[in-house]
Amino acid sequence: MENYPILAFLNSSSSSTASSTNYYDFPSSLNMKYSNAVNGLYGTTTAAQPEVPASEYNVHHDYKNKGIVGSEIDVEHIENGKTNKQGEKKIRKHRYAFHTRSQVDILDDGYRWRKYGQKAVKNNKFPRSYYRCTHERCGVKKQVQRLSKDEGIVVTTYEGIHSHSIEKSMDNFEHILNQMQIFPSL
DNA sequence: CGTCTTTGACCGGCGC
DNA sequence: GCGCCGGTCAAAGACG
Numbered sequence A: 001m002e003n004y005p006i007l008a009f010l011n012s013s014s015s016s017t018a019s020s021t022n023y024y025d026f027p028s029s030l031n032m033k034y035s036n037a038v039n040g041l042y043g044t045t046t047a048a049q050p051e052v053p054a055s056e057y058n059v060h061h062d063y064k065n066k067g068i069v070g071s072e073i074d075v076e077h078i079e080n081g082k083t084n085k086q087g088e089k090k091i092r093k094h095r096y097a098f099h100t101r102s103q104v105d106i107l108d109d110g111y112r113w114r115k116y117g118q119k120a121v122k123n124n125k126f127p128r129s130y131y132r133c134t135h136e137r138c139g140v141k142k143q144v145q146r147l148s149k150d151e152g153i154v155v156t157t158y159e160g161i162h163s164h165s166i167e168k169s170m171d172n173f174e175h176i177l178n179q180m181q182i183f184p185s186l
Numbered sequence B: 001c002g003t004c005t006t007t008g009a010c011c012g013g014c015g016c
Numbered sequence C: 001g002c003g004c005c006g007g008t009c010a011a012a013g014a015c016g
Helices: A008-012 A028-048 A172-179
Strands: A072-078 A093-101 A113-121 A124-133 A141-146 A153-159
Touching: none
Parallel strands: none
Antiparallel strands: A072 A093, A093 A153, A113 A124, A124 A141, A141 A153
16 A cells, blocks of 8 residues: 555654554655655744643643643644444544744645645634635645634644545755745754 | 635524 | 534635
């Protein structure tokens, strides 16, 4: 199976609740690049910011104030036995949010995204944008929103695992880093 | 002309 | 039941 989920290794670094989600192995070359990039994110955001409580985000109430790991937040952990119209069981979802200090809202993470909605957010003067991965049958979604309290911070929330390999060159991670302000560690 | 964004409508869940 | 709210749909328009 060829799955290169961007969030697979990130989950392993999460200190929050136990997960039953299956994750796939990273090709070692990609893993290294991702790790380097994310370590950069951690340093950037945590060093530059006073800790922002999880309650600042629009998070699932059960998981407020849980598990801020650097710039990664285990936003949501959904498990229920409800069924939808088709009688399919809803599957457990995982969401991961990253707060990054950036001038641009859209960080190029290598995947192609189609915007499918935008909503005003309560207690936030900035709207939240909804994106879906354009790859066929890949249900990965992400939400992007800027914090009202600190306009320099962009919160990107990922939901789901990509069912396909990345579509662009991994070199784009350098662009991501270039888009962010880099602060020296204090 | 194909792809992507915009935006109001719509829907389901939840609290009262 | 009703209203609010977050999330999604889909038609129309913009853009390269």
